[in-house]
Amino acid sequence: MYSSHELVGVLGSNGAGKTTLLRAISRMLVSTGMVRFDGKTLTRMPAYKVVAEGICHCPEGRHLFRELTAEKNLRLGAYLRTNRDGIESDLERIFSPFPMLRVRRSQQAGMLSGGEQQMVAIGRALMGKPKLLMLDEPSVGLAIRLKATIFRCHR
Numbered sequence: 177m178y179s180s181h182e183l184v185g186v187l188g189s190n191g192a193g194k195t196t197l198l199r200a201i202s203r204m205l206v207s208t209g210m211v212r213f214d215g216k217t218l219t220r221m222p223a224y225k226v227v228a229e230g231i232c233h234c235p236e237g238r239h240l241f242r243e244l245t246a247e248k249n250l251r252l253g254a255y256l257r258t259n260r261d262g263i264e265s266d267l268e269r270i271f272s273p274f275p276m277l278r279v280r281r282s283q284q285a286g287m288l289s290g291g292e293q294q295m296v297a298i299g300r301a302l303m304g305k306p307k308l309l310m311l312d313e314p315s316v317g318l319a320i321r322l323k324a325t326i327f328r329c330h331r
């Protein structure tokens with residue numbers, strides 16, 4: 177259970193099942209049990225419909241489209257948005273906490289540093305305008321200053 181504007185952390189040792197939990201919610205993993213969100217049951221939905229319901233998952237390991245540019249990866253996060261208005265301003269909003277992405281926007285994602293790739297992965301998830309943003313190991317590969325930035329982004 178969570179409420180709007182709430183930040184929830186899931187803690188557990190290696191192999192405890194944190195990634196499995198997020199994958200079950202976003203339906204990247206077929207699981208038993210029930211997932212309910214915003215009054216709807218997601219259990220039998222394919223993953224892309226879960227995104228349309230407002231859940232965006234930034235996965236452990238980033239899973240970028242490595243041969244596409246950083247900007248194309250970011251724009252793909254908005255792929256399912258029916259209202260295209262605001263996409264340009266949302267892109268600018270991503271560049272505000274992560275100014276290095278503006279510099280790197282035309283470079284292939286696979287050529288970026290680990291920390292920059294993590295910023296792209298988080299930015300891509302934010303471009304979906306999620307009601308629920310799920311970040312798996314969000315601070316891996318980031319400098320300490322950027323770790324603080326990420327956890328301020330929800331405000």
Ligand SMILES: Nc1ncnc2c1ncn2[C@@H]1O[C@H](COP(=O)(O)OP(=O)(O)OP(=O)(O)O)[C@@H](O)[C@H]1O
Nearest residue numbers: 187188189190191192193194195196197198236313
């Ligand atoms: N509830 C569960 N029942 C049975 N097996 C599970 C369950 N949850 C997770 N597993 C299995 O445990 C293994 C590790 O889980 P997972 O990768 O989700 O852990 P994690 O907490 O994300 O670990 P890490 O901190 O290393 O990222 C996986 O092989 C997964 O299939």
Ligand SMILES: [Mg+2]
Nearest residue numbers: 194195196236
């Ligand atoms: Mg994990």
